[in-house]
Every structure is written in C-alpha cells, then in structure tokens.
Amino acid sequence: MADPQYSFRSREVSPHQRAVLRALLWFTCSAVLCFAALHFYVGDIWLAVAELCLVAYAALLLYVLQEIERLRPRSLLFIVPFFIVMMYALASPENGATVFVWVLLVPLLSHLLLGRWQGMVVAMVFMGCAGVILARKFEVTPGMPGLIEVVHVILCAIAIAGFSHVYEASRERTEAELRRLALVDPLTGLANRSRFRDVFAQERQRFLRHKTPVSLLVVDVDHFKRVNDDYGHDAGDVALCFVADILAGRIRKTDVAGRLGGEEFGILLSGADIDYARPVANMLCERVRLRACRYRGQEIALSISIGIAELGRDGLDFRSVFANADRRLYKAKAEGRDRVVG
Ligand SMILES: Nc1nc2c(ncn2[C@@H]2O[C@H](COP(=O)(O)OP(=O)(O)OP(=O)(O)O)[C@@H](O)[C@H]2O)c(=O)[nH]1
Structure with a gap:
C-alpha cells in the first residue's frame, strides 16, 4: 500500500464541541444570571458582579459562535473565567457545602470542550483549587467527622475526570480513523x-x-x-x-x-x-x-x-x-x- 504522501490538515471538525459550548453559553446566560440576582439579593455584591460579567461574555460569545473557526482556544478562553467565577463562588462565605457539587462539572466540561490532554490539565488545576478552598473553608483536619463527606466529593470528581479522559481518548481515536477513511482510497492509500x-x-x-x-x-x-x-x-x-x-x-x-x-x-x-x-x-x-x-x-x-x-x-x-x-x-x-x- 502506498503511503499517503501528504499530511491531513488539522481542520477542526468538532461539531460536538460547538454544541457543548453553545449549551454552556446558554446555561451561563440563564442559570448564572439567576445566581447573580440571588447573590445581589443576599448582599454578595462582588460575586454577583463577577457573574454578570461572565453572563455578558457568554452572550457575546453566543452571538459570534457561528463565525468562530478554531473553537478550542475560544473554549479555553471561556472555560477558564467560568471556573474562576465558580471557585470564587465556592470560596464565598455566603455559600455552604452544597455549592461544591458544581465542582463535578469541572472535569466533564474540560474534557468535552478541550480534549483529553488540555482537558485533563485544566480539570486537575481547578479541582485542586476547589480541594484547597474546601479544606480551608471548612477547616477539614484528619480524623474530623466531616472528612468522609469531603473524600466523597473529591473521589467522585476524580472518577468523573478519569471516565471523561478514557471516553475522550477513545472518541478522538475513532474520529481520527473516520477522518482518515473519508479522505483516503482504501485500496491504494492515496488521496481519494x-x-x-x-x-x-x-x-x-x-x-x-x-x-x-x-x-x-x-x-x-x-x-x-x-x-x-x-x-x-x-x-x-x-x-x-x-x-x-x-x-x-x-x-x-x-x-x-x-x-x-x-x-x-x-x-x-x-x-x-x-x-x-x-x-x-x-x-x-x-x-x-x-x-x-x-x-x-x-x-x-x-x-x-x-x-x-x-x-x-x-x-x-x-x-x-x-x-x-x-x-x-x-x-x-x-x-x-x-x-x-x-
Ligand atoms: N481489480 C480491479 N479492477 C478495477 C478496479 N476498478 C476498476 N477496475 C477495472 O478496470 C477496468 C477498466 O477497463 P476499461 O475502462 O475498459 O479500460 P482499459 O481496459 O484500461 O483500457 P484503456 O483505458 O482503453 O487502455 C475494468 O475492467 C474495471 O472492472 C479495482 O478497484 N480493482
């Protein structure tokens, strides 16, 4: 079989990532807007302002989403501030322990939007931050009664990160193979x-x-x-x-x-x-x-x-x-x- 003597363009053909980013932007425009109103109401002004800025940014991205060609860098530019606001919300004294369930979104969104390697790095960084915030906020010490709850949250987040990583690795392999099959003549290996x-x-x-x-x-x-x-x-x-x-x-x-x-x-x-x-x-x-x-x-x-x-x-x-x-x-x-x- 002849080797294909050309390289495939790394054209970003990831309709699923566009769909996930669109869903996240809509979620930000609606749910985060509600949270902003709620935080204004309870007097957590800085958190509300941060959330409103995020909503405005999400609305702008939604407006131009169709024109964005290279989606991954833009996803990174949205997901990082999104997680920063999330960390800020976790650290806010107005919020109790249940707010930490949002951390479970970190590995999932990171992998879906950024792929397995970049996604894993971003997930690890923000899950690490969330762990530190959790430990400091509730002054978790070894042997204390609440420790087991903390371990539940951390292990669940790590499990989601692991499953997302395995899934994304297999999806990327399948996509690469499908793309190759769509471009190559199967008998000779030349371009079709x-x-x-x-x-x-x-x-x-x-x-x-x-x-x-x-x-x-x-x-x-x-x-x-x-x-x-x-x-x-x-x-x-x-x-x-x-x-x-x-x-x-x-x-x-x-x-x-x-x-x-x-x-x-x-x-x-x-x-x-x-x-x-x-x-x-x-x-x-x-x-x-x-x-x-x-x-x-x-x-x-x-x-x-x-x-x-x-x-x-x-x-x-x-x-x-x-x-x-x-x-x-x-x-x-x-x-x-x-x-x-x-
Ligand atoms: N083995 C094989 N044969 C194929 C394939 N694709 C087409 N063919 C055959 O290629 C032959 C082409 O025949 P023709 O179009 O008459 O051309 P030719 O015999 O090369 O004659 P000229 O082009 O006039 O020199 C046909 O018998 C097809 O069945 C393939 O993938 N594998």
Missing part, C-alpha cells in the same frame, strides 16, 4: 477523489493569490481490463497498488497523488507549469513500463497513459482543467498508449 479536489481547491487559491503554477496529470492504466481478465481481480488490485506506489514515490512532498476512480489516478504538481510537468510525466510512464509488477510469481506487464493540463492556461476550475487533461489522456490512448500528451 474528494480529498484530491480539496487539495486542488487550495492550490487554486494559491494560484489566484500568488500566481503559483499548478499542473494536473490524469493517469490511466493501459488495457487494465486485460489484467483483470488474464490474471484475476486480485492481481488487478495488486497492479493498481503497484502503479499507486510508483506515482506517490516519484513526486515531491508538496505534490499530491490521488485515485480518481477505477484505474484512473490524478497527480497535482504544485509550482509546476506544463513544461515542467511533461518530463515528470514521462519519467512516471517510464518507471511503470520498466519496473516489474509481480503477482504470485508471475510478472504483469503494465503501462500508463497521461494527459496534462495547467491551471489558468486550461481553465480556472477543477471541471475544466480536468476535462482538458482527460481529453489529452484520450489522445494519448488513441496515439498508441504508454505516452504523455500535454
């Missing part, structure tokens, strides 16, 4: 068509902004049906991986090779105009022709045909650049195969 078009769109942006040339090579294995017919479908799959390995192995790290479907591949050569792309394509043809593809002790003779088009010269969108490369590919086939037209 959808990922290939994404990269084309990025290259197109670079071209429009900086005029960086890009060439598209459309590659098709010659008489591939015969490979399947003569050696069987498994041998056909091995041949496709063989070609994919050559394509991926002979291009630069900044270029991308993808499987566009069936026995058709695409290569995007970044920073390459058609004159630069032509010798690269010829070298790929030569490699496939000269290297032996082996299947169960047999040698399968393979060749490829390539059509080349250049972004800008042959159109400004995927459809037209691809159509031009494809037209040249069929010209290469018509002229006898195992050649490059572009």
Whole structure:
C-alpha cells in the first residue's frame, strides 16, 4: 500500500464541541444570571458582579459562535473565567457545602470542550483549587467527622475526570480513523477523489493569490481490463497498488497523488507549469513500463497513459482543467498508449 504522501490538515471538525459550548453559553446566560440576582439579593455584591460579567461574555460569545473557526482556544478562553467565577463562588462565605457539587462539572466540561490532554490539565488545576478552598473553608483536619463527606466529593470528581479522559481518548481515536477513511482510497492509500479536489481547491487559491503554477496529470492504466481478465481481480488490485506506489514515490512532498476512480489516478504538481510537468510525466510512464509488477510469481506487464493540463492556461476550475487533461489522456490512448500528451 502506498503511503499517503501528504499530511491531513488539522481542520477542526468538532461539531460536538460547538454544541457543548453553545449549551454552556446558554446555561451561563440563564442559570448564572439567576445566581447573580440571588447573590445581589443576599448582599454578595462582588460575586454577583463577577457573574454578570461572565453572563455578558457568554452572550457575546453566543452571538459570534457561528463565525468562530478554531473553537478550542475560544473554549479555553471561556472555560477558564467560568471556573474562576465558580471557585470564587465556592470560596464565598455566603455559600455552604452544597455549592461544591458544581465542582463535578469541572472535569466533564474540560474534557468535552478541550480534549483529553488540555482537558485533563485544566480539570486537575481547578479541582485542586476547589480541594484547597474546601479544606480551608471548612477547616477539614484528619480524623474530623466531616472528612468522609469531603473524600466523597473529591473521589467522585476524580472518577468523573478519569471516565471523561478514557471516553475522550477513545472518541478522538475513532474520529481520527473516520477522518482518515473519508479522505483516503482504501485500496491504494492515496488521496481519494474528494480529498484530491480539496487539495486542488487550495492550490487554486494559491494560484489566484500568488500566481503559483499548478499542473494536473490524469493517469490511466493501459488495457487494465486485460489484467483483470488474464490474471484475476486480485492481481488487478495488486497492479493498481503497484502503479499507486510508483506515482506517490516519484513526486515531491508538496505534490499530491490521488485515485480518481477505477484505474484512473490524478497527480497535482504544485509550482509546476506544463513544461515542467511533461518530463515528470514521462519519467512516471517510464518507471511503470520498466519496473516489474509481480503477482504470485508471475510478472504483469503494465503501462500508463497521461494527459496534462495547467491551471489558468486550461481553465480556472477543477471541471475544466480536468476535462482538458482527460481529453489529452484520450489522445494519448488513441496515439498508441504508454505516452504523455500535454
Ligand atoms: N481489480 C480491479 N479492477 C478495477 C478496479 N476498478 C476498476 N477496475 C477495472 O478496470 C477496468 C477498466 O477497463 P476499461 O475502462 O475498459 O479500460 P482499459 O481496459 O484500461 O483500457 P484503456 O483505458 O482503453 O487502455 C475494468 O475492467 C474495471 O472492472 C479495482 O478497484 N480493482
């Protein structure tokens, strides 16, 4: 299997985090507002003011939430003041021991919004603070009767932190695997068509902004049906991986090779105009022709045909650049195969 010769963009695709942050912001705007009114009423003015500031901040974030692209840093910037106000409420002499149940939210929210590592660090810091506040406020000493209640709260918070951590670790692994499967062709390990078009769109942006040339090579294995017919479908799959390995192995790290479907591949050569792309394509043809593809002790003779088009010269969108490369590919086939037209 060919290694995917490109790195996946660390695009933040975390709809669940956005949903949790939205719920937390709504909760802050409603429940914390009620607490602010209550604390005004009982004369705990500073706590009420802190809560009102938090409510205003939450309302502002709610307003812009849809536009926020990188959610995790913003979540951190909200969750830290949220927990600070919580710690302040815990320390307030007006509040009794029951207020400590809110500490149980700390590990859960931290993990859901910040992921397992950042979440664990933030949870540990604030749970530690809560423990110190609890011990000081109620002057807990070893052997005193209330100690067992304190231990309950602490152990429950630690258990929630542990479960959240395990859950988040497994969720992150699953998400990474799903994301990989959505971008990679399972047979060859190359970028799939959808990922290939994404990269084309990025290259197109670079071209429009900086005029960086890009060439598209459309590659098709010659008489591939015969490979399947003569050696069987498994041998056909091995041949496709063989070609994919050559394509991926002979291009630069900044270029991308993808499987566009069936026995058709695409290569995007970044920073390459058609004159630069032509010798690269010829070298790929030569490699496939000269290297032996082996299947169960047999040698399968393979060749490829390539059509080349250049972004800008042959159109400004995927459809037209691809159509031009494809037209040249069929010209290469018509002229006898195992050649490059572009
Ligand atoms: N083994 C295997 N075969 C595939 C796969 N995808 C498509 N094919 C086969 O690829 C063959 C393509 O055949 P054609 O489109 O006629 O093209 P060709 O035989 O390569 O002929 P030219 O392109 O004209 O040189 C078909 O027989 C498909 O069944 C795959 O994933 N694995």
